Amino acid sequence: MRPLVxxxxxxxxLLFREPAAVLFTLALPLVLLGLNGAAxxxxxxxxxxxxxxxxxVPGYLVYVMATSxxxxxxxxxxxxxxxxxxxxxxxxxxxxxxxxxxxxxxxxAMSAVGAVILVLVGxxxxxxxxxxxxxxxxxxxxxxxxxxxxxxxxxxxxLPTVRTTQAVAAALYFPAILVSGALFAREALPAVVQRIxxxxxxxxxxRALRAGWTDGVVDGPALAILAAVALVxxxxxxxxxxxxxx
Amino acid sequence: MDTTEPVVEIDxxxxxxxxxxxxxxxxxxxxxxxxxxxxxxxxxxxTTTVECAVGLRRPDSGxxxxxxxxxGTDPDDVRQRVGVQLQxxxxxxxxxxxxxxxxxxxxxRRAVDPDALLAEWGLREQRRxxxxxxxxxxxxxxxxxxxLLGEPEVVVLDxxxxxxxxxxxxDTWALVRGLRERRVTVLLVTHAMDEAExxxxxxxxxxxxxxxxxxxxxxVRGEHRSLETAYLALTAEGVA
Numbered sequence: 351m352r353p354l355v356x357x358x359x360x361x362x363x364l365l366f367r368e369p370a371a372v373l374f375t376l377a378l379p380l381v382l383l384g385l386n387g388a389a390x391x392x393x394x395x396x397x398x399x400x401x402x403x404x405x406x407v408p409g410y411l412v413y414v415m416a417t418s419x420x421x422x423x424x425x426x427x428x429x430x431x432x433x434x435x436x437x438x439x440x441x442x443x444x445x446x447x448x449x450x451x452x453x454x455x456x457x458x459a460m461s462a463v464g465a466v467i468l469v470l471v472g473x474x475x476x477x478x479x480x481x482x483x484x485x486x487x488x489x490x491x492x493x494x495x496x497x498x499x500x501x502x503x504x505x506x507x508x509l510p511t512v513r514t515t516q517a518v519a520a521a522l523y524f525p526a527i528l529v530s531g532a533l534f535a536r537e538a539l540p541a542v543v544q545r546i547x548x549x550x551x552x553x554x555x556x557r558a559l560r561a562g563w564t565d566g567v568v569d570g571p572a573l574a575i576l577a578a579v580a581l582v583x584x585x586x587x588x589x590x591x592x593x594x595x596x
Numbered sequence: 597m598d599t600t601e602p603v604v605e606i607d608x609x610x611x612x613x614x615x616x617x618x619x620x621x622x623x624x625x626x627x628x629x630x631x632x633x634x635x636x637x638x639x640x641x642x643t644t645t646v647e648c649a650v651g652l653r654r655p656d657s658g659x660x661x662x663x664x665x666x667x668g669t670d671p672d673d674v675r676q677r678v679g680v681q682l683q684x685x686x687x688x689x690x691x692x693x694x695x696x697x698x699x700x701x702x703x704x705r706r707a708v709d710p711d712a713l714l715a716e717w718g719l720r721e722q723r724r725x726x727x728x729x730x731x732x733x734x735x736x737x738x739x740x741x742x743x744l745l746g747e748p749e750v751v752v753l754d755x756x757x758x759x760x761x762x763x764x765x766x767d768t769w770a771l772v773r774g775l776r777e778r779r780v781t782v783l784l785v786t787h788a789m790d791e792a793e794x795x796x797x798x799x800x801x802x803x804x805x806x807x808x809x810x811x812x813x814x815x816v817r818g819e820h821r822s823l824e825t826a827y828l829a830l831t832a833e834g835v836a
Contacts, residue, residue: 356702360695367690430688438685441650443675443703443746 353444357452362459365422375417376464379410380471382533387476397537400564403476405535407468408487408559412494413532414464416552418457419498420505421519426453427506428515436593450591454499461495479564486562490569493576494555500583501551507587511595531556551579601628602661603750603781604649609658611644618644620805621658626750629779631772633792633799633813637831641805642785643683646752649783650680663749676705679743681736683754683785689728693719693738696727697745704746717741717771732759740768744775751775754785769794789824793817803831 391401472478481487509515530552554572561569604626619641651667697710801809820826
């Protein structure tokens with residue numbers, strides 16, 4: 351257990367030393383919150399009585415997870431493999447589950463920090479209402495994080511080089527954050543775009559989180575989809591993981 | 597103590613990557629407490645042999661025993677007791693020397709004091725320096741220090757002094773001799789003949805996946821003026 355703790359501590363420190371990671375993961379959603387929250391958080395009938403801030407914050411939480419868990423994790427794993435860092439770790443007594451687990455925990459920690467900052471700023475500066483059901487929100491956060499981290503792990507396992515990993519992860523990530531409701535509430539999107547979103551796991555992460563936050567409802571089907579993605583992606587990633595670039 | 601107790605035993609090791617045969621029947625025995633050289637030109641199969649010995653690769657055929665263990669089935673035990681400095685290794689650019697030592701130290705059942713090790717290898721001032729800002733020689737010494745963290749019984753040093761200036765090479769050699777005095781077995785992979793001649797008790801020369809000479813540096817040198825001329829005569833480099 352101790353190697354996992356030490357590795358996670360060091361990897362987390364390294365991640366927070368990365369200006370781009372901090373900027374895109376932590377700072378960008380705050381800027382968006384500032385823009386969207388400037389008009390206040392008054393209840394709106396077209397949002398089922400929730401305010402704009404109540405609707406966008408759950409989406410931003412998913413944005414933070416996806417930025418760290420999918421983009422960050424996939425790129426780190428590919429980079430560590432390409433440059434031989436994984437190989438150096440493998441000839442030490444560090445176990446595979448400790449090496450990979452530390453990366454999963456690191457990006458989970460980054461997501462958690464981002465979530466805490468967003469919610470604090472939202473509550474203190476933008477009248478964000480607290481979740482209608484903390485339990486439903488925490489459950490949704492847990493499964494959403496698991497599915498995004500597993501997706502990042504899968505991309506980092508399957509793709510051959512850092513360059514292809516960056517390209518493929520970006521090609522999946524950017525449309526996903528636009529279409530799923532993470533950056534823009536789905537109500538604001540054209541019907542055809544919403545249909546595309548129906549095929550993305552990220553859409554269900556946003557849906558489950560919003561359901562818990564504004565309605566206090568556990569969105570069973572959405573959570574089941576997230577759990578299935580987390581499970582399948584992890585199994586495939588573990589099966590196909592390579593420690594060295596060929 | 598029995599000075600001929602074998603700590604690394606490799607018998608008829610073979611390993612191919614697709615159509616390319618990297619190791620073609622290598623056998624060698626390394627005794628406890630000796631500095632054993634594995635010499636040969638680039639691509640001769642040295643690194644693959646070493647990688648099989650630490651369980652990083654699975655041999656196609658042949659047997660490998662390290663400290664009596666099979667690295668293929670017991671990699672964790674082997675890695676606890678064998679320290680490896682790999683050729684061209686890297687760490688994350690922003691990881692500091694101290695962080696690297698902490699990460700690797702955490703994995704050993706018993707680890708030496710990282711700060712004492714850093715002092716011994718002249719890295720005390722660099723403890724807070726990021727890996728990306730270290731010089732080539734400092735990186736090399738860091739990897740040697742990492743290889744020694746677990747108080748290993750066997751240390752594999754792959755291209756130990758490549759990229760070091762002459763003074764740093766001398767210092768490094770002195771430290772390798774210090775390891776020998778502590779009865780640590782050293783497997784020295786190199787193509788630097790002066791280094792092999794200075795340090796090795798015994799050595800093998802590998803060329804195109806096969807052992808072409810074995811014995812003490814004097815025996816391998818034989819009639820030749822130096823180990824280098826003997827080596828050039830033995831290996832493809834001399835023909836090319």
